[in-house]
Amino acid sequence: MTTTRLRLSGIRKAFGATQALRDVCLELAGGEVHALVGENGAGKSTLMNVLSGGCAADGGVMELDGSPYAPRDTLEARRRGVAMIHQELSLAPHLSVWENIMLGAEPQRGGWLNRREAKAQARAALARLGYEHLALDRRAGGFSIAEQQIIEIARALRTEPRVLIMDEPTSSLAQADTARLFAVIRQLRGHGVSVIYISHFLEEITRLADRYTVLKDGQSVGSGEVAGTTQAHLVRLMVGREVTELYPARAARPGPPVLEVRGLRAGPRLRRADLTVAAGEIVGVAGLIGAGRTELVRALFGLDRSTGGTVVLEGREAAGRTPGAGWQSGLGFLSENRKEEGLMLALSVAENVVLPKLGKFGRLGWLNRRGMETAAGAWIGRLGVKARGPAQRVAELSGGNQQKVALARLLEYPARIFLLDEPTRGIDVGSKAQIYELIAGLAREGRAVVLVSSYLPELFGMCDRIAVMCRGELVDCRPRSAWTEPSLMAAAVGGAA
Amino acid sequence: MNTRSLLAKLGPFLGLLLVIALFSIPPEVRGYFLTYANFKIILTQTVIVAVGALGMTLIIVSGGIDLSVGSGIAFTSVVGALLIQRGWPTVAVVAAVVASGAGIGLLNGAAIAGLRMMPFIITLGMLGVVRGAAKWLGGNETVNYDASAINNWMTTPDPFGWSLPAGAWVAVTAAIGTAVMLRQTVFGRHIFALGSNEATARLCGVPTVRTKILIYTVAGAFFGLAGLMQLSRLRQGDPTVAVGLELDIIAAVIIGGASLSGGMGTVLGSMIGALIMAVLRNGSQQMGWPTYFQEIIIGLVIIAAVFLDRLRQSRSA
Numbered sequence: 001m002t003t004t005r006l007r008l009s010g011i012r013k014a015f016g017a018t019q020a021l022r023d024v025c026l027e028l029a030g031g032e033v034h035a036l037v038g039e040n041g042a043g044k045s046t047l048m049n050v051l052s053g054g055c056a057a058d059g060g061v062m063e064l065d066g067s068p069y070a071p072r073d074t075l076e077a078r079r080r081g082v083a084m085i086h087q088e089l090s091l092a093p094h095l096s097v098w099e100n101i102m103l104g105a106e107p108q109r110g111g112w113l114n115r116r117e118a119k120a121q122a123r124a125a126l127a128r129l130g131y132e133h134l135a136l137d138r139r140a141g142g143f144s145i146a147e148q149q150i151i152e153i154a155r156a157l158r159t160e161p162r163v164l165i166m167d168e169p170t171s172s173l174a175q176a177d178t179a180r181l182f183a184v185i186r187q188l189r190g191h192g193v194s195v196i197y198i199s200h201f202l203e204e205i206t207r208l209a210d211r212y213t214v215l216k217d218g219q220s221v222g223s224g225e226v227a228g229t230t231q232a233h234l235v236r237l238m239v240g241r242e243v244t245e246l247y248p249a250r251a252a253r254p255g256p257p258v259l260e261v262r263g264l265r266a267g268p269r270l271r272r273a274d275l276t277v278a279a280g281e282i283v284g285v286a287g288l289i290g291a292g293r294t295e296l297v298r299a300l301f302g303l304d305r306s307t308g309g310t311v312v313l314e315g316r317e318a319a320g321r322t323p324g325a326g327w328q329s330g331l332g333f334l335s336e337n338r339k340e341e342g343l344m345l346a347l348s349v350a351e352n353v354v355l356p357k358l359g360k361f362g363r364l365g366w367l368n369r370r371g372m373e374t375a376a377g378a379w380i381g382r383l384g385v386k387a388r389g390p391a392q393r394v395a396e397l398s399g400g401n402q403q404k405v406a407l408a409r410l411l412e413y414p415a416r417i418f419l420l421d422e423p424t425r426g427i428d429v430g431s432k433a434q435i436y437e438l439i440a441g442l443a444r445e446g447r448a449v450v451l452v453s454s455y456l457p458e459l460f461g462m463c464d465r466i467a468v469m470c471r472g473e474l475v476d477c478r479p480r481s482a483w484t485e486p487s488l489m490a491a492a493v494g495g496a497a
Numbered sequence: 498m499n500t501r502s503l504l505a506k507l508g509p510f511l512g513l514l515l516v517i518a519l520f521s522i523p524p525e526v527r528g529y530f531l532t533y534a535n536f537k538i539i540l541t542q543t544v545i546v547a548v549g550a551l552g553m554t555l556i557i558v559s560g561g562i563d564l565s566v567g568s569g570i571a572f573t574s575v576v577g578a579l580l581i582q583r584g585w586p587t588v589a590v591v592a593a594v595v596a597s598g599a600g601i602g603l604l605n606g607a608a609i610a611g612l613r614m615m616p617f618i619i620t621l622g623m624l625g626v627v628r629g630a631a632k633w634l635g636g637n638e639t640v641n642y643d644a645s646a647i648n649n650w651m652t653t654p655d656p657f658g659w660s661l662p663a664g665a666w667v668a669v670t671a672a673i674g675t676a677v678m679l680r681q682t683v684f685g686r687h688i689f690a691l692g693s694n695e696a697t698a699r700l701c702g703v704p705t706v707r708t709k710i711l712i713y714t715v716a717g718a719f720f721g722l723a724g725l726m727q728l729s730r731l732r733q734g735d736p737t738v739a740v741g742l743e744l745d746i747i748a749a750v751i752i753g754g755a756s757l758s759g760g761m762g763t764v765l766g767s768m769i770g771a772l773i774m775a776v777l778r779n780g781s782q783q784m785g786w787p788t789y790f791q792e793i794i795i796g797l798v799i800i801a802a803v804f805l806d807r808l809r810q811s812r813s814a
Contacts, residue, residue: 074699078702090697103698104703108683
């Protein structure tokens with residue numbers, strides 16, 4: 001714990017107009033487990049990409065064991081001894097365990113593979129983790145996620161890493177597997193490997209890590225020893241900021257309930273959700289990435305098949321949910337993935353806006369293009385979309401204007417219950433304010449809104465009530481005034497509220 | 498090995514047995530269909546597709562595709578005919594024809610890996626380029642020559658004896674060599690790694706660009722070899738031959754259990770796939786079915802094979 005393995009100072013990185021990292025400092029000692037914590041979007045992933053050679057920093061200094069370190073790609077980072085285990089595993093599923101571990105460094109003689117030697121080396125790497133019993137010849141894709149993770153760690157160990165970065169390694173692990181992984185990490189620490197451990201689960205960090213660094217809005221805002229630090233202190237560092245005047249004032253006047261969800265389940269990512277939303281009400285859904293928030297709204301709208309539970313819309317039970325039926329029963333869904341799912345970028349504003357009700361613009365099979373453009377043009381005016389006209393391709397608009405087009409589709413149908421998944425993701429502050437005003441306006445007109453967001457100030461600024469999801473379950477739903485940011489974060493990470 | 502994975506490995510083989518059994522039922526064809534002489538004919542008919550399927554197996558396992566094979570076979574057969582015409586010795590002709598096939602593969606591979614373009618697009622373009630080049634080279638007509646030892650590759654001196662034509666032995670030898678290469682060499686395993694997860698392969702230091710170029714070049718050499726057999730069968734260089742043959746070759750590889758998304762496929766499977774199609778053709782001819790009926794049947798078999806494969810995959814996942 002005396003030597004400094006890795007030192008970062010003043011790291012900056014921008015993607016277009018977004019400053020992902022402003023001024024990050026981090027010091028990693030040899031043979032320690034260092035927790036990196038922060039809210040969604042605080043810049044953790046970007047920082048780790050810079051470290052592992054995924055992308056280059058715009059500025060700042062990195063030193064590895066005293067010498068300058070600036071990897072051009074992941075391969076060079078690995079050669080220098082910095083390896084990363086990604087949240088999404090990156091094994092070759094068709095290859096066997098030993099082939100995955102030895103990939104790119106196969107023992108050979110004149111191009112001929114030395115299987116026996118390769119397997120021996122793979123077995124040795126697994127043995128360091130206490131997993132020498134793993135069947136070397138089985139296809140990697142056939143193993144559980146926990147075992148695949150072990151295979152990937154074994155591969156990283158083959159290059160004798162000095163720094164091992166683990167991004168949310170337990171997000172899809174069961175309790176017993178998490179305990180086993182922790183034993184492996186402690187073993188690595190014993191061998192002198194420095195581990196950077198990224199996790200949302202603060203309880204894990206207090207169990208495992210020696211020191212921590214907190215990132216907020218692309219800056220390192222605190223670091224220290226884990227021993228003697230409370231979870232509450234970490235949470236304050238993570239969320240401590242002011243709610244600005246972005247959010248319109250609105251008096252809550254909820255009407256009768258229009259959306260009643262009871263015991264909704266959909267696959268392993270959505271295990272149970274109960275929720276009631278009234279007309280004129282905005283209900284937020286908070287939670288970490290992977291907690292099941294997106295799965296909840298997708299299952300409600302019929303995009304994902306639900307495996308249990310009932311949904312009552314405006315007093316009628318909605319059976320056989322499909323997106324088409326969803327539209328007809330008054331639901332409107334805004335995808336979190338604007339570019340790949342939410343919009344058809346190559347098509348015009350008009351086509352994007354009227355698609356769900358395209359049939360209404362047809363007469364004997366002929367489309368009334370002028371009618372479509374008139375309808376879309378009205379929304380361009382009302383929402384202040386900066387576009388040349390309804391015939392312009394959506395791809396040519398800015399992110400904020402694209403999002404307004406996506407929302408116009410819901411308004412044009414018109415939807416009565418709005419399911420909005422991350423409606424302000426990746427758009428500028430000006431457009432954000434306009435979209436907040438639009439959402440508040442919907443509630444004033446008596447529409448119901450479910451607002452999924454990773455950004456806590458947005459939820460506190462907009463919602464009448466906020467529901468929290470954790471590991472696939474909707475664990476709590478309270479009026480906004482009954483939450484504080486720390487208590488909400490605590491519920492989201494599975495701690496006591 | 499459990500029963501399911503055994504079944505998965507035997508799948509194409511069972512398909513072949515099924516097809517043979519079907520044509521053994523009707524008494525009017527059984528008498529001839531099941532003779533050794535007929536199997537020799539089937540083997541000889543399948544040689545060109547089989548050798549092509551060897552190259553295509555490498556490409557498809559690596560996650561790629563090559564649509565220019567039919568054109569490549571025509572081009573290389575024209576090259577061979579011209580060289581024989583000029584009096585080149587047989588060994589030199591063989592070497593030059595295989596090398597010209599490898600050259601086309603090198604162009605494909607360099608364009609795909611170097612320009613980072615979709616194999617589908619590059620080889621679709623090359624389908625036209627190479628076909629045109631073959632016609633240009635042949636002066637837009639067939640290239641004839643007097644005699645060559647290559648002419649004997651696809652025939653046997655005694656049609657009812659046990660001996661197989663030389664071309665069949667070449668195909669068998671090439672198949673064994675390819676199977677060993679895929680299994681026992683680092684290059685072979687890198688082909689699977691590329692097709693299974695290219696990003697991971699790059700991360701682990703597999704030279705992806707070089708490997709890809711090499712894959713298409715080696716495959717091109719096989720297509721050159723297939724061109725040589727095409728030349729041997731026709732006994733002339735025909736620049737308009739083998740149109741659409743790449744689809745038969747791709748079908749053989751897919752029926753043999755390879756995945757079009759890469760990472761899966763075996764030489765044995767592809768060879769059986771080629772045989773299944775040859776048996777179907779041969780059997781339908783003897784049943785007196787019109788060719789359009791054969792086309793429909795082979796098309797349905799391809800769809801059925803891939804559908805069964807997907808069922809197998811989803812159950813094992």
